[in-house]
Amino acid sequence: MDLPPKSRHKVLLFNPRATNYKARIPNSVLQVAASIDATHEWVIVDGNLEDHPQEKIMAYFKTGEFKFFGCTVMPGPQLRQAVPITKAIRQAFPEIINIWGGYFPANHPEVVLESGWVDFIINGPGDHAFPQLLTALEQETSFAGIQSLIYFDGMEVVKTAKAPLLRYDDLPGLPYDKLDRLYPMKRYLGKSFMGRHTIAYHSSFGCPFKCSFCAVVPIYEARWNGKSADKIYADIKYMKEKYGADAIEFHDNNFFVSEKRTVAFAKLIKEENMQWWGEARIDTVDKYSDESLALMREAGCRMIFFGAESGNDDLLDFMDKGGKQNGQQILDFATRIQQFDIIPEYSFVLGWPAASEQEALRQVEAEINFIRKVKDANPQTEIIIYVYSPVPTEGSEMFEKVKEQGFSFPQKLEDWLAPAWESFDLRKNPLTPWLTPRVIDKIRNFETVLNAYYPTVSDIKLSKFQRLSISGIASLRYKLGVYGYPYELKALQRFWLKYRQPEKEGF
Ligand code: B12
Numbered sequence: 001m002d003l004p005p006k007s008r009h010k011v012l013l014f015n016p017r018a019t020n021y022k023a024r025i026p027n028s029v030l031q032v033a034a035s036i037d038a039t040h041e042w043v044i045v046d047g048n049l050e051d052h053p054q055e056k057i058m059a060y061f062k063t064g065e066f067k068f069f070g071c072t073v074m075p076g077p078q079l080r081q082a083v084p085i086t087k088a089i090r091q092a093f094p095e096i097i098n099i100w101g102g103y104f105p106a107n108h109p110e111v112v113l114e115s116g117w118v119d120f121i122i123n124g125p126g127d128h129a130f131p132q133l134l135t136a137l138e139q140e141t142s143f144a145g146i147q148s149l150i151y152f153d154g155m156e157v158v159k160t161a162k163a164p165l166l167r168y169d170d171l172p173g174l175p176y177d178k179l180d181r182l183y184p185m186k187r188y189l190g191k192s193f194m195g196r197h198t199i200a201y202h203s204s205f206g207c208p209f210k211c212s213f214c215a216v217v218p219i220y221e222a223r224w225n226g227k228s229a230d231k232i233y234a235d236i237k238y239m240k241e242k243y244g245a246d247a248i249e250f251h252d253n254n255f256f257v258s259e260k261r262t263v264a265f266a267k268l269i270k271e272e273n274m275q276w277w278g279e280a281r282i283d284t285v286d287k288y289s290d291e292s293l294a295l296m297r298e299a300g301c302r303m304i305f306f307g308a309e310s311g312n313d314d315l316l317d318f319m320d321k322g323g324k325q326n327g328q329q330i331l332d333f334a335t336r337i338q339q340f341d342i343i344p345e346y347s348f349v350l351g352w353p354a355a356s357e358q359e360a361l362r363q364v365e366a367e368i369n370f371i372r373k374v375k376d377a378n379p380q381t382e383i384i385i386y387v388y389s390p391v392p393t394e395g396s397e398m399f400e401k402v403k404e405q406g407f408s409f410p411q412k413l414e415d416w417l418a419p420a421w422e423s424f425d426l427r428k429n430p431l432t433p434w435l436t437p438r439v440i441d442k443i444r445n446f447e448t449v450l451n452a453y454y455p456t457v458s459d460i461k462l463s464k465f466q467r468l469s470i471s472g473i474a475s476l477r478y479k480l481g482v483y484g485y486p487y488e489l490k491a492l493q494r495f496w497l498k499y500r501q502p503e504k505e506g507f
């Protein structure tokens with residue numbers, strides 16, 4: 001069968017820099033590339049692997065062959081390249097159509113479109129919306145009927161209806177070999193604590209839950225769809241054989257939603273001798289049978305990231321996490337999973353809306369005590385501490401409370417580039433009125449002592465001697481609960497310790 005001729009307009013897809021250390025397969029733009037692979041010539045410019053991405057992009061546009069610029073943007077440091085480069089394209093090549101996708105523009109469409117530099121936003125998965133938009137623009141037909149689109153019609157910001165959730169198995173496979181010709185795959189399959197050549201793989205859309213602090217909720221509205229175990233396995237096997245991959249990071253929001261799928265995948269991957277990691281909910285995996293958990297470990301599941309969030313049941317309810325997950329379960333599960341030798345990585349969010357500094361300090365103190373109990377229950381548990389940063393989940397009780405307390409997001413796109421907002425996105429500096437420097441110091445100092453007393457297993461550069469020394473130096477502080485001014489540990493941290501900070505360096 002003859003394929004239809006490709007469009008004469010090329011598409012440039014840009015992945016702005018998100019990490020200085022670990023470039024991973026740029027799945028967001030690669031999946032968008034897959035959606036137009038049959039109809040358009042495309043190139044990817046990966047900011048993670050380019051020293052001067054703007055020059056490269058401009059050189060492509062100077063050829064006159066391109067009509068579309070697609071950029072993926074998550075909040076935080078990606079904005080540092082996304083904003084000025086999109087602006088520069090608008091100024092130098094006003095005929096290019098600029099399209100943004102990803103969590104930032106989907107959650108903050110007004111500020112993005114009001115800049116005048118972005119023409120369209122894809123609101124959720126771009127796999128259908130993007131090719132449909134390109135066709136409408138090329139054929140000069142109306143795009144108003146395309147689902148999951150946001151644009152400015154001259155008067156106001158228009159959001160079209162959300163598309164039904166796509167079936168992942170129906171989508172085309174990712175064009176890894178074409179990516180390899182642009183950037184060698186070996187540059188993407190880097191070291192991790194699980195292996196020397198780690199794949200970043202995304203196997204499901206969305207999440208079936210509705211935690212009120214989570215940016216996945218407004219995009220997916222409690223829907224989830226996962227690729228079948230067979231498809232995942234086929235892709236992994238291909239990358240193992242062709243590119244020498246030996247470990248997997250699943251970048252799904254919630255990989256473990258279906259026990260059946262996890263077990264099917266575990267059975268397939270067992271013989272491959274590869275370690276893997278993914279993100280989960282405690283209440284979901286706690287329902288897994290002992291047989292499933294034992295099989296998963298045997299099949300290489302080394303560590304699972306769990307959103308524990310808090311030990312306080314009222315807070316868990318407030319964030320819509322509760323009902324199914326509670327403090328006792330978080331502790332019991334840490335104990336239960338120990339027997340399977342799967343390391344639980346618990347993330348906590350500290351600094352929830354509070355009426356006063358005193359209340360915020362009390363909450364932090366209670367969480368610190370709870371984290372200590374988790375460590376007592378299972379010392380292997382890795383702890384990751386985030387500071388609460390609001391996401392605009394309109395209508396949620398949490399976001400209403402946040403607004404009542406005087407919090408608001410920047411009003412101009414370039415204002416998001418201010419260092420304070422970047423730290424906000426990294427959940428380091430929340431800019432929320434109730435979190436005073438005293439509260440932040442309390443959180444950070446505890447984190448320093450905890451991480452020194454229990455050095456992370458995922459820091460592959462730390463020797464046994466270094467681990468024992470750091471832990472020994474921090475031990476008195478930890479045992480006595482004295483966390484203030486941990487300068488000696490911070491100094492050591494600078495030289496030796498590299499805490500596991502997925503928010504900064506990758507998973
Ligand atoms: C990998 C990843 C990272 C990596 C980056 C990878 C690397 N090394 O290059 C690292 C670890 C650096 C990272 C860091 C951060 N991340 Co991040 N990250 C992810 C993760 C796990 C996967 C992204 C991915 O590849 N998805 C797979 C693709 C296929 O899905 P997708 O991105 O949604 O793309 C689809 C659509 O969105 C749309 N689309 C996306 N882009 C585009 C572009 C165009 C042109 C079009 C048409 C469509 C389109 O179409 C795509 C195909 O359907 C997501 C969670 C998730 N599961 O998506 C979080 C996620 C995006 N990250 C998030 C955040 C907040 C961050 C941080 C800012 C903070 C933090 N503490 O984690 C930091 C800072 C980022 C930085 N340094 O700039 C949040 C965003 C939420 C929000 N508040 O908006 C997410 C959703 C995690 C979460 N649940 O909180 N991250």
Ligand code: SF4
Pocket residue numbers: 207208209210211214215216217253254281307
């Ligand atoms: S379970 Fe995780 S991904 Fe799902 S809504 Fe809650 S925080 Fe977001």
